[in-house]
Every structure is written in structure tokens, then in C-alpha cells.
Amino acid sequence: MAFELKKLNPWYWIHKILPRTLFARSLLIIVIPVLLMEIVVMSVFVDNHWRKITSRLAFGVAGEIAIMADEIEGGVTDKRLEKLTNYAAQNLDLLITYEKGETLKPEIVFEGTWEPFTAMALSKALSEQVRRPFSLSTSPDDKWVNVGIQLDGGVLRILALERRLFSSSAYIFLLWLGGSSVILFSIAVIFMRNQIRPIRRLALAAERMGTGREILSFKPEGAREVRAAGRAFLEMHERITRQIEQRTAMLAGISHDLRTPLTRMKLGLSFLDGGDDVKALKQDVTDMERMIDSYLDFVRGEEREMGEPIFLTSLITKIVEKTRRHGTEIEFIGEEDIRIVARPLALERCLSNVIGNAEKFGSGIKITIEKQTGSIAINIDDNGPGIPPELYEEVFKPFYRVDNSRNTTTGGVGLGLPIVKDIVHAHGGHITLDKSPMGGLRVRIELPQ
Ligand SMILES: Nc1ncnc2c1ncn2[C@@H]1O[C@H](COP(=O)(O)OP(=O)(O)OP(=O)(O)O)[C@@H](O)[C@H]1O
Ligand SMILES: [Mg+2]
Structure with missing residues (x-):
């Protein structure tokens, strides 16, 4: 039951999913907001902006096509048509041909990797502005869009260059966004590494102290708080060492001082004739010697050994x-x-x-x-x-x-x-x-x- 309850707690899962190291956690703190921001910017601003621009471009192209359709339909001489064609090719990036007497099959064909939205925007603009039957197809190489308009006397065909309809600024913006987040991420990695190194060194020093090994050249460094922790650790280490040294010195002193009178007692006893009392005394002295040896052993256990x-x-x-x-x-x-x-x-x-x-x-x-x-x-x-x-x-x-x-x-x-x-x-x-x-x-x- 306790097991089940634990799994219901969201903190349990957060702890399970969160990376273990401080380094990875701090990177997450930087990366998650940046990613969120980019997603919002991309979905709200870029998408919106890009759609608007695409509709405007389609509107412009459709307007130009409508003018030309009106012009040609109003009765046009061959000379006038040629002039119009040249003008469109040079200034509008539109290649027009007029096929007299033809009829058009109105259809819309999308090929290649064109954004469906671009073609849709153009088709909408055409139906609104040209107000004649039309066909629309995109070339497989994405370079052109092919528009056909049914006029009274024939079919007007227009090849419009991709750049007339497609705004690449949104892609460039995305590229910048991606590029700058890569740079930001790299800077964060370098920065975090430097911040975490002193914490790792402190942990290592504390571990070495715990296992009785020498603390090799540890000096407080890093951010103010980390440095304070490092200094506190060094002070603690010093205090503990001093206390141990004092205790050791005292115990060693006492044991050592007791040894001399004991040796004298032992010597004195050895001159006495062996009665039961003397025997018991001798035993006591031996016991005391052994005890003192144990104390010295205890003390020696805390001597500095690497x-x-x-x-x-x-x-x-x-x-x-x-x-x-x-x-x-x-x-x-x-x-x-x-x-x-x-x-x-x-x-x-x-x-x-x-x-x-x-x-x-x-x-x-x-x-x-x-x-x-x-x-x-x-x-x-x-x-x-x-x-x-x-x-x-x-x-x-x-x-x-x-x-x-x-x-x-x-x-x-x-x-x-x-x-x-x-x-x-x-x-x-x-x-x-x-x-x-x-x-x-x-x-x-x-x-x-
Ligand atoms: N292997 C063991 N079997 C049974 N009892 C034990 C064993 N080891 C320790 N003890 C008990 O634990 C007590 C404490 O052990 P400890 O080694 O600290 O002291 P000691 O052996 O009596 O004296 P010292 O080790 O200082 O000579 C012992 O007095 C004994 O009662
Ligand atoms: Mg023992």
C-alpha cells in the first residue's frame, strides 16, 4: 500500500525523472525556459507573421494577374501583348503566354515540397481577384508556380517565380533563433562547469577527510556561498584535528607518566619475598601495565597515518x-x-x-x-x-x-x-x-x- 501511495505522489516522479547531478539540473534550469520561449515565439509570432506575409504576397501576385487578364480580355493587339509579356518578365518576375482559342481544365495540383499554405493563399487570392476559372499547379522543383486563367478568347498562362510568393525571412529568423540558443547553451555549459567545480572539490575534500585521508591542497573558491562553505569546512577540519591532537596528547601523557611509577613498583615487588599478597600485587601491576598498553593503543589509533x-x-x-x-x-x-x-x-x-x-x-x-x-x-x-x-x-x-x-x-x-x-x-x-x-x-x- 505504501508503495502504491508513493507512486501517486508527483514529487516521486519528478525526482525520478530529474537528472542526478547539479550540473545537469542547472543546465535544465537554463534550457527549459529558453526552449519554452522559442516554442512560444515560433508558434505565435513566426507562424502568424509568416502566414500574413504569404497572404499579402499571394494577394499582390493575384492582383497583377487580374490586371493582365482584364487587359488581355479587353481586346489586345499582338504588339501590345508582346510589350505586356516583356514588361511582366522584366519587372514582375511573371512569364505570361496567351493561348488563343484554348479551354482550360480548372484544377489545383500541388507537387514538390511547397508549403500547402502558400498555394492555398494564392488560390484564395486568385478566386477573389481574378474571378474567372483558373488552374494552379506547383512545379516539382519548387521553383515555379503555374497559373492558368480562362479568358473569353483563350487561356492566359502565367509562370510565377517562387520568390514572388515565398518569404524566407521566417526561416532565416528560425535559423538565428536556433543558432543563438546553441551559443547560449555552450556558454551555459562552460559557465556551469566552472561554478560546479569548486562544489565537487569540496565534496571530494570532505570525503577524503571522512576516510581519514589527507586533504590535498583544498582552497575555498567559486561563488561567495560556495567559498563560505569551503572556509567553514576548513575551519571544522582544523578544529577536529586540534581536538584529536589534544586528546591524543593528554591520553598519551597520562599513560606514559603512569608507566614510570609502575615500572618502579614492579622492580620494588621483585625484591619482596613471594607471599600471596605479593603475588596478588604483582598480578595487579601486570594488569595495570596491560591496561596502559591498551590506552596507548587507543591513542595511537588516532595518530596521523596516511x-x-x-x-x-x-x-x-x-x-x-x-x-x-x-x-x-x-x-x-x-x-x-x-x-x-x-x-x-x-x-x-x-x-x-x-x-x-x-x-x-x-x-x-x-x-x-x-x-x-x-x-x-x-x-x-x-x-x-x-x-x-x-x-x-x-x-x-x-x-x-x-x-x-x-x-x-x-x-x-x-x-x-x-x-x-x-x-x-x-x-x-x-x-x-x-x-x-x-x-x-x-x-x-x-x-x-
Ligand atoms: N567474538 C566475541 N564473542 C563473544 N563476545 C565478544 C566477542 N567480541 C567481543 N565480545 C564482547 O564484547 C566486549 C567488548 O569487546 P572489546 O574487544 O571492546 O573488549 P575486550 O576484548 O573485552 O577488551 P580489549 O579488547 O580492550 O582487550 C567483550 O568484553 C566481550 O564481552
Ligand atoms: Mg577485544
Whole structure:
């Protein structure tokens, strides 16, 4: 039902028909009004104007023919007829012949590509002005129109040149109209291209920033609004970078400062005799060291590392082999080598964290790669206990650990998945959790290609 309703909405169809790019849309904004204007001008003005002119021309020719018909019918000598013929040929572009004693078959024949309107206008003018039976035919080569008039004593034949009846000014006007719109269209294309280029550059810079790549020589340009957007983007980029740097520096500082007293404590403890208390203390110190390592890892995830083309399958194979050396059963299916642009160290840390979790919580792991249009999906399945679906969001929060994993064998701080999520997002990708067909958790990482 919702589907049907959507189709009834005119906006649905407008959106469907409208071109997607700003360039094409802006051209439409220019082209549609110009086209509409031309259609109106053509149909109203040109048509009207052209018909009027054609009727006037036909009226003139018919008038001249009528005068000659009257002249000849009033009784004419051969000498007078010759003079009349010469005059008509030289000054009126009309070739006349008089066939004495002939009779005419009144008919109208249109051949060639003559506008029917021209012939019709002439036939109307003839019947109005000559008021005698007449025949009318157009020559196939469009050059002449042949008129015959029945007079009392014979037939008057007139060949009228096309230019006496046909006005080409309307065609020339149309040609100009077409030509000027082509010029206008070309100027619009060049102009729009230049206007849209800065927007495209801004989008590219924003995309690069989103995927954690360096913004190459972006500078605000173009129209005022576009420049303002570009400047705002640069400021935002700077602010975010500064914030990340501050946070990184602070976390790194704290972790680093804690390490020194911890090392001292460890040294002090090693001089003490091993009672149970000392053992517990030693364990605590080891745990604290591991935590600090995790914090440092978290911080390092945000260090500036440049994206570069890497082979994904090789990278995963490297991690898989490392895991296999721990004695974990791990299967990896990835046929050909897939190239993606990524930050190699960050991506390795990300995949190691996920695979490390699978290793920690399960005993069998399977990794598969799916190629999709424009992206690559990596599925990491394990046969562990999995995560209840209602906690899928929670586990991505820093320091969150599902209750039953709080035991010494799976000890961790709960920073693994937050780091993973950060890295995946920094690459412009998505991460989702699901139930695995192997019984445990499926982590699906989609990265743009
Ligand atoms: N493959 C998995 N199977 C079952 N539970 C998991 C799995 N991966 C993560 N979890 C649950 O999600 C929690 C958060 O994982 P995360 O990697 O962030 O932390 P951690 O592994 O406990 O600690 P850290 O990674 O910082 O050493 C884990 O404590 C665990 O409860
Ligand atoms: Mg982990």
C-alpha cells in the first residue's frame, strides 16, 4: 500500500525523472525556459507573421494577374501583348503566354515540397481577384508556380517565380533563433562547469577527510556561498584535528607518566619475598601495565597515518598466520588479492582486535571476503558464546565488557571494539554485529573500495 501511495505522489516522479547531478539540473534550469520561449515565439509570432506575409504576397501576385487578364480580355493587339509579356518578365518576375482559342481544365495540383499554405493563399487570392476559372499547379522543383486563367478568347498562362510568393525571412529568423540558443547553451555549459567545480572539490575534500585521508591542497573558491562553505569546512577540519591532537596528547601523557611509577613498583615487588599478597600485587601491576598498553593503543589509533593502496588479502593472511601460531583453528577464504586504499597499520590493528576477540571468546574462526559494488565486506565468524543482540550497541562503547567475559582468562579493558569502530569509520566504512552460522559472533566490516 505504501508503495502504491508513493507512486501517486508527483514529487516521486519528478525526482525520478530529474537528472542526478547539479550540473545537469542547472543546465535544465537554463534550457527549459529558453526552449519554452522559442516554442512560444515560433508558434505565435513566426507562424502568424509568416502566414500574413504569404497572404499579402499571394494577394499582390493575384492582383497583377487580374490586371493582365482584364487587359488581355479587353481586346489586345499582338504588339501590345508582346510589350505586356516583356514588361511582366522584366519587372514582375511573371512569364505570361496567351493561348488563343484554348479551354482550360480548372484544377489545383500541388507537387514538390511547397508549403500547402502558400498555394492555398494564392488560390484564395486568385478566386477573389481574378474571378474567372483558373488552374494552379506547383512545379516539382519548387521553383515555379503555374497559373492558368480562362479568358473569353483563350487561356492566359502565367509562370510565377517562387520568390514572388515565398518569404524566407521566417526561416532565416528560425535559423538565428536556433543558432543563438546553441551559443547560449555552450556558454551555459562552460559557465556551469566552472561554478560546479569548486562544489565537487569540496565534496571530494570532505570525503577524503571522512576516510581519514589527507586533504590535498583544498582552497575555498567559486561563488561567495560556495567559498563560505569551503572556509567553514576548513575551519571544522582544523578544529577536529586540534581536538584529536589534544586528546591524543593528554591520553598519551597520562599513560606514559603512569608507566614510570609502575615500572618502579614492579622492580620494588621483585625484591619482596613471594607471599600471596605479593603475588596478588604483582598480578595487579601486570594488569595495570596491560591496561596502559591498551590506552596507548587507543591513542595511537588516532595518530596521523596516511592512506595508501594495500592488498587486503595479504594483510589478513598475515594476521591469520600469526593467530594460527597461537594454536587457534582459523580458516580464511579470500581468492584473489583485493586492493583498497587504507591506513595499513590502523587497519591491521582493527582486524587484529576483532580476530583477537574471536580467538579469546571462541575456539574456531572463519574469515570470508565478499566483493560488492563499490565496497568490500569482511566477515569474521567464531564459535564462541556470541553477544546478546540487545548489547550489540553497548560493546562499542569504551570500557564496556559483557558480564561473563569478566574473568581472568579473557581479561581486557573493553577498548578493543571502540578502536575497531573508530578505524572502520575513519576509512568511511561500517561495522555490524550479527549471529554467526558457526554459533558465535559474526563481525561484518564493510570498507569502500
Ligand atoms: N567474538 C566475541 N564473542 C563473544 N563476545 C565478544 C566477542 N567480541 C567481543 N565480545 C564482547 O564484547 C566486549 C567488548 O569487546 P572489546 O574487544 O571492546 O573488549 P575486550 O576484548 O573485552 O577488551 P580489549 O579488547 O580492550 O582487550 C567483550 O568484553 C566481550 O564481552
Ligand atoms: Mg577485544
